[in-house]
Amino acid sequence: MNPEQRIRQHFENSAATALKTQAAIGLQVVDAARRIATVYDNGGKLLLCGNGGSASDALHFSAELLCRYEKERQPLAAIALPADTATLTAAGNDYDFSQVFARQISGLGKPNDALIVFTTSGQSPNILEAARAATTAGLSVIALTGRDGGALAGLLDTNDLELRVPSDSTARIQEAHAIIIHCICNLIDLHMTGETRL
Numbered sequence: 001m002n003p004e005q006r007i008r009q010h011f012e013n014s015a016a017t018a019l020k021t022q023a024a025i026g027l028q029v030v031d032a033a034r035r036i037a038t039v040y041d042n043g044g045k046l047l048l049c050g051n052g053g054s055a056s057d058a059l060h061f062s063a064e065l066l067c068r069y070e071k072e073r074q075p076l077a078a079i080a081l082p083a084d085t086a087t088l089t090a091a092g093n094d095y096d097f098s099q100v101f102a103r104q105i106s107g108l109g110k111p112n113d114a115l116i117v118f119t120t121s122g123q124s125p126n127i128l129e130a131a132r133a134a135t136t137a138g139l140s141v142i143a144l145t146g147r148d149g150g151a152l153a154g155l156l157d158t159n160d161l162e163l164r165v166p167s168d169s170t171a172r173i174q175e176a177h178a179i180i181i182h183c184i185c186n187l188i189d190l191h192m193t194g195e196t197r198l
Contacts, residue, residue, distance in 0.1 A: 017165065017172040018179055024166050029180055030198075032142050032161055033187035035114065037198040040188075042112045045077035047139070049101040049130050050118030053174050055082035057118040057144070061181045069185035073192040079108060081130075098125035102133035111138035119143065120173040122150020131155045144180060146173030 001009070039046060046065065048058035062078035081104045082088065091100045105115060115134040119127045122145045131152060134141050141160040143152055149164050156162055165176040190196035 013169075014172060014175050017167050017169070017176055020167075021165050021176045021179070025163050028161060028163050029183050030187065032163060032180075033184045033191070034198040035140065035142060035161060036184060036188060037191045039112065039114045040076055040192070044110065044112030044114065045079065046114055046116055047079050047081055047105055047109060047134075048116040048118070049081040049127065051082075051124050051126065053170075054118035054120065054177070055080075057174070057177050057181065058082055058116070060178070061116065061185075064181065064185045065188070069182070069189050071189040071193050073189060076188070076192070079104075081105070098129045100126050101130035102126070105130055105133040105137060105139070109134060109137040109139045113137075114140045114142060117141060117143045117152070118177060119150070119152060120146045120170045122147065122152035128152060128155060131160075144177050146170070146176075 036046065048062050050058045059080040059082065062080040065076040065078040067075065081101050084104065087104055088100045091103045095103065109115070115130065117127055117130060128151055131141050132155065141156060143156060143160065143162045145152060145162055146165040147168050149162055153162055163180055165173045167173050167176065187196070187198060191198045
């Protein structure tokens with residue numbers, strides 16, 4: 001396979017995963033947007049976390065909410081937990097890396113808030129501890145996952161929502177997560193500007 005064919009295959013695989021994801025969880029994506037709109041309507045905020053590329057997804061999503069996606073609207077409260085390097089390194093040093101998000105959630109989270117988790121495996125100890133801390137603090141959890149959902153899927157309860165990308169490829173899962181972020185942001189923009197009520 002030459003480089004051009006490889007690039008074409010990448011685009012084709014990404015598009016196929018995106019369409020498969022829409023067919024599998026399109027309604028759940030609307031539900032996620034509805035839940036997030038309810039958080040904001042009730043004066044709550046979002047806490048977001050992930051590791052590596054998924055940490056970048058958390059920052060991306062929070063930036064779209066705090067600034068804007070495509071429409072001018074009020075800023076929406078969103079805190080990307082991986083962005084606070086002082087707290088991350090303090091919690092990792094003084095406690096354990098599994099606690100880097102849980103400590104922040106325990107300190108910042110309120111019952112009207114929600115935790116948005118990005119993970120391609122659902123297995124990272126700090127993500128599992130984040131979900132546990134959110135449940136303890138009374139936050140609902142919206143988890144963007146892939147593969148079989150990992151151990152995280154087993155921690156979610158009826159107040160939570162999993163958006164599982166039907167793929168075993170980390171890259172394809174991350175690409176689908178980016179599309180899901182934009183879909184939710186679009187619906188939130190429309191909700192906040194009164195064009196479409198969720």
